[in-house]
Amino acid sequence: MIDPLSQEISLLRQQALSSKLVQASGTFRVCRDDVEEVFYCMLLAGQVRLEVVGHAPVDLTAGSFVLIPAIAPFAVSSLVPPPPVGLVSQPVTGVDGITRIGTIDGPAQVEMLVGHCSFGSPDAELLVSLLPDMILVHGEARLAA
Numbered sequence: 001m002i003d004p005l006s007q008e009i010s011l012l013r014q015q016a017l018s019s020k021l022v023q024a025s026g027t028f029r030v031c032r033d034d035v036e037e038v039f040y041c042m043l044l045a046g047q048v049r050l051e052v053v054g055h056a057p058v059d060l061t062a063g064s065f066v067l068i069p070a071i072a073p074f075a076v077s078s079l080v081p082p083p084p085v086g087l088v089s090q091p092v093t094g095v096d097g098i099t100r101i102g103t104i105d106g107p108a109q110v111e112m113l114v115g116h117c118s119f120g121s122p123d124a125e126l127l128v129s130l131l132p133d134m135i136l137v138h139g140e141a142r143l144a145a
Contacts, residue, residue: 018115018116019113019114019115019116020093020097020098020099020113020114020115021097021098021099021111021112021113022091022098022099022100022101022110022111022112022113022114023098023099023100023101023108023110023111024046024048024078024100024101024102024108024109024110024111024112025102025103025106025107025108025109025110026078026081026102026103026109027078027081027082027083027084027087027102027103028077028078028083028087028089028101028102029075029076029077029078029083029087029088029089030075030076030077030088030089030091030101031073031074031075031088032073032074032075033073037071037116037117038067038068038069038071038116038117038119039067039068039071039074039114039115039116040065040066040067040068040114040115040116040117041060041065041066041076041112041113041114042064042065042112042113042114043060043061043062043063043064043065043110043111043112044062044111044112044113045062045108045109045110045111045112046061046062046108046109046110046111046112047059047060047061047062047079047080047110048060048076048077048078048079048110048112049076049077049078049079049082050066050074050075050076051074051075051076051077052068052072052073052074052133052134053072053073053074054072054133055133055134058134058136059079060136061138063138063139063140064136064137064138065136065137065138065140066134066135066136066137067134067135068133068134068135069119069128069131069133069135070128070131070133072133078102078109078110089101089102092104
């Protein structure tokens with residue numbers, strides 16, 4: 001049976017613009033409201049809370065993949081311990097290219113691959129309008145590739 005969502009996503013001809021490995025520990029919250037490209041995140045280890053404007057918060061665990069095709073402000077934060085109201089963490093990129101959030105020293109409790117992509121289809125605007133505002137998939141190892 002053909003999966004219509006997968007078929008539509010393949011028609012978009014997505015192209016990765018940027019990606020980075022992000023590690024986090026301790027209490028953190030990163031907020032983004034300046035996003036101009038499609039956002040994706042693959043949680044490789046740990047758990048986080050994702051808050052997208054217009055949606056209820058979603059808890060992500062290792063193996064969760066999220067795609068936000070319609071550009072919207074969002075925040076990613078620690079679950080345990082939860083961040084205090086108003087906390088906004090500043091990511092720090094090390095010489096190894098890995099971006100750290102929260103407690104910079106010590107082992108990472110969370111590891112995720114995050115990035116932005118664009119769609120190469122000439123009909124991208126129409127196709128994106130047919131997609132949900134947020135696509136969340138759990139347990140599909142092939143998405144990490």
